[in-house]
Every structure is written in structure tokens, then in C-alpha cells.
Amino acid sequence: MIADVRQHLAAAPFEPFSIITSSGHRYQVASPDHAGVHPRGSRVVVWFDDDSSVTLAALHIVAIEKNGSGTNGSA
Numbered sequence: 761m762i763a764d765v766r767q768h769l770a771a772a773p774f775e776p777f778s779i780i781t782s783s784g785h786r787y788q789v790a791s792p793d794h795a796g797v798h799p800r801g802s803r804v805v806v807w808f809d810d811d812s813s814v815t816l817a818a819l820h821i822v823a824i825e826k827n828g829s830g831t832n833g834s835a
Contacts, residue, residue, distance in 0.1 A: 761823075762801040763801075765797055768789070769789070774791060776826070777827060778827055779804065779824055780825065781816060781821060782821075782822050786825075788827065794806060803817060803818060
């Protein structure tokens with residue numbers, strides 16, 4: 761899934777997407793600047809507009825979905 765996250769972040773043009781975890785949480789990535797992948801691919805950090813962030817272990821990322829909205833946050 762990390763390769764998929766990297767591919768979505770590098771897409772041109774960028775399309776907002778959500779990262780879904782094994783717990784069922786959804787984290788929206790509104791722009792390429794809102795997420796980053798650890799160089800070893802072990803974690804993904806998602807930053808939100810309220811200056812908060814979440815670090816996701818690669819093993820817990822179960823799906824990625826494109827979404828049309830430009831909002832971000834967790835559900």
C-alpha cells in the first residue's frame with residue numbers, strides 16, 4: 761500500500777484521496793503537501809489544516825480511495 765500512497769502523492773494532476781486503516785478510520789489527503797512517506801516505507805504522516813497530524817503504520821493501511829472533495833481530516 762505504501763507504493764500506492766507514493767503514486768497518489770506524485771500523480772499529476774493531483775487528486776485528493778483518503779487513506780483507510782485497519783481500524784476503519786479514514787484520513788483525507790487534500791494535497792501532496794498534506795502527507796509524506798517515511799523513506800523506508802514504514803510509516804505515513806498525514807497533516808491537517810488545524811496543525812494536527814497522524815502517523816500511520818504501513819501495516820495498518822488497508823485501502824486508498826480517491827475522493828472529489830478538497831477537505832481533509834479524519835472521520
